[in-house]
Amino acid sequence: MDLRSRNITLEPPQRALLKGVGLSDEDLELPLIGIANSFSELSPGHIHLRTISDYVRRGIRYAGGTPLEFNTIALCDGLSGAFVRHKEAQRYTLPHRDLIADSVEMAIEANQLDGLVAIGTCDKIVPGMLMACARLGIPAIFVFGGSMLPGRYKGRVICGGATEMIEATGQYKAGALSKEDMDAMVENACPTPGACGAMVTGNSMGVIAEALGMGLPGSGTVPALDMRQLRLAELAGRRIVSLVRAGITARDVISREAMENAIRVLCATGGSTNCILHIMAISREAGLDVDLDLIDELSRRTPHLCPLIPSGEFSVPEFHDAGGVQGVMKRLAPLLHLDCMTVTGETLGKNLERAEVRDERVIRPLHDPYKPEGGIAVLKGNLAPEGAVVKQSAVSERMQYHVGRARVFDSEEDATEAVLAGKVHEGEVVVVRYEGPKGGPGMREMTTVIGAIWGKGLQNSVSLITDGRFSGAIRGPAIGYISPEAAEGGPLGVIEDGDLIEIDIPRRKLEVRLDEAQIRERLARWTRPAFKVERGCLRMYERFSSSANKGAVIEP
Template sequence: MKSEVTKKGIEKAPHRSLLNALGLTKWENDRPFVGIVNSQNDLVPGHLHLDQIASAVKAGVRANGGTPLEFPAIAVCDGIAMNHEGMRYSLASRELIADSIEVMALAHALDALVLIVNCDKIVPGMLMAAARLNLPAVMISGGPMMAGRFQGRDVSLSTIFEGVGAVQAGKMAPEELEELEEAACPGCGSCSGMFTANTMNCLSEALGLALPGNGTFPAVSAARIRLAKEAGWQVMELFRKGISACDILVEKAFSNALALDMALGGSTNTVLHLPAIAREAGVELDLDSVDRISGKVPHLCKLSPAGSMHIQDLHEAGGVSAVLQELLSHGLIEGDALTATGQTLAENVEGCSIRCSDVIRSVDAPYSPTGGLAILKGNLAPAGAVVKQAAVDPEMLKHKGPARVFDSEEAAVAAIFAGKIKPGDVMVIRYEGPKGGPGMREMLTPTSAVAGMGLDRDVALITDGRFSGASRGASIGHISPEAAEGGPLALVREGDLIKIDIPSRKLELLVDEEELEKRRAKWQHPEPNVKKGYLARYARLVSSASQGAVLFDNPVGRRGDR
């Protein structure tokens, strides 16, 4: 046990005295120390109830011979942080989460970890820490929020963001928006569509660090509490068998996660998070890998924002296990991958099946023969860009239009609400990348405004920032290199023609190279938006979106092996 360095031998009498001060008995000190990383707080609806999850996890750990020791992790609610200065901190918080877990786990010589997560950056931040530390680890999420009900239909957070645009366009009365506001988010849990949080919680099952059911058991269900107890129990089983995080987070685990991502039509943010987790595990994962898997795995689910169904519908239709079984039966994932159950992925999903073909289609009758995400390249994005093609109207898969150029999200939103964006336009929002933002803000407000005003079939939006998993339409993000690094996006001028061809994976600025060279010679690096504090440090260290927006000073590989 790693924890023996704090409790064995006469020289550790002071350490044992401090452990006694925690109220630990001798028999508790003799057991493995299991860190319970709890991201509960009173600011994030998805995390409000995580103390209940933590209590259940601790019960499972104690029942199977471990001593649970809880400590906190921060969590940002992307919805509350959206469209103001706070959004700069969302992606950047991922690194703080991973670093703080490393500090606590190594400073206190913990033997294993249970990671209690739910929303957006918290899931990848904790998985990055698990890979970095390479301890026995299990992840358990707080589960998805139930969909709200409004005027006889299911609704979610994305519905109300689009409602704002509908009011601006005169398509919804302000009184209706107020009613929707009361209904859209009915209680605790991660927002109910296939947005980033739920995408990552589902993919964690395919990665193998979360138990079956993690992605879809509702936050308010007793099944979620039982799963938390199982997570606590199972981490002790992994400890006894000597199975650590990087025994699970191998190359085939990431291929399986990407395959599931394509089948589910998940958030574009996974293209940032999976490479970041893989890097900590010493696994190579780049945009070409993403597009290769997208090219062979069909799109099987259309959940909000791409469709009208929500995570509760996926759960009732068989959950992640049903999707994985369907992919496995057609040879699209590797069933021999080890998981936190101690069994293989194939053993985990044996006997599972699709219960409702309206929610989960078969591989033989998919929505699309290719996956939900696509990687685009061209002279506007030499290192790549990403689009959630599953949520793009077929009419916008190919588009050519004039650039409407904005140097910030705020300027773009003001133009949308002022009625200055016309059908056919290609909105360019730049200087919002990892360095330029800094922090690579999500553009849910402009995409939702465009959709709410009924322009999502006529207007494209491209950015070096990123999009919420709740965004839909021809929303192309992560353009690399970013504008703040002098990428081609910085050279676009008002009225330039931009050509988008998603089926051909192309994103082109229709300006000749000689003209671009003249513009490049005149371009000057902009003044940073933030000059002090954490974000200033983050901007100096962060890599491009095409590299997962990881920090350059983070060592690569399995730090827990040292």
């Protein structure tokens, strides 16, 4: 077997250094497998990953490989998200996705490792790891950290720090929820480690990893520290050695057809709009031609089969017990590319022969879907020439079409203050701009203002549009990711208070009722606001990140 690690292990100085970390001559003759572990004590999504890594290491050893572990950072969007008093912290979470990809690339290439097992859980960590896998093109497998079990309070399901906590905090700040109830919800929200237990971004990305074929069957939805997860982790260790020996690389798995499969699964499960950013970024690393038009086309032709929180009533652990990703792909089989290679070493079609649906309430049949179209919709128009994204499955029927006067804010803080102060009224459209990748910088989640809108009871009468992004936990008429962003001279930057905004989700339309001449005249007078950051990593992101329609990636 031709191992690229021999570039290092055959030379005396390097062999001596590797013996300095405890490796034997026998170890150095085996495939060297990197384990990129995002363990951290800073969030419930990553606190348990050392245990998972132990099982991966065991599997690698059993299969005849040498495991070598290194770490990446892992930030939690929730910890810097809705209602945080100093939300400047969240400017770092999206840029750190790209830093993870870079750090994994550096560790693998600088050490000439033969294969990669990437372990991660939450919103930006999973796509960062998958970006690295696609970029490197070596044998690789992804191990998802698993879903948190839901908490309960007074008969109400609480999926971590996500939807229920955000909306309840809005109610509490608006005086509609008692401190006793708020404190009790805090106490009961996160009973186990893992990604918040709804179909929010973390779990949505776990589902995408499995649907792509980069995670083993069952791995994308299994509860955290469930013994089934630990057995899958050990199997992943065994499988990576087999992939190295067979020469099956991540780029053999992450094909255009596999990405189409993953997009369909995202749409069928009502997954997070944030995943669109990450699909674009992963596709770019893999050299795939994927754009927003393709995503919208696939969503229109893929029924929404799984009513998962926040678009429905079931948690991700319940989805797992009902059949999980393999179950929904079995339902979607007539629409999928079944000849795609997976990390099992077999095709998707072969994997699905073993799949089953165990609860039709959770995974509906094609002929009786939860909703006829997928959960994601891409809107375009003179406000979003290059696209905007909405989770249509989480928007009420009443708000699928809305025309209202614009209330324009240049930051989320200003918009939130106005909503909580009662200065935003029924029928209006809240416009939050200069929150995109460059304009933020960092493209924060507009979760606090959405929580405020819910807290004031305006979710069925007020829409929000922004060049920022959203937590996968939100629901309601929230249209984000507008491209080009305001800071790049997009039309959003010249909207004025009182302009009439038209949102038509069924017709995929986002327009301001101005003619082209009026928009051109305003744009001619527009000047870009001054840069906000003078040092540190955000300075580069502010200057070189792309708009959301290209994945908000660094493009120097």
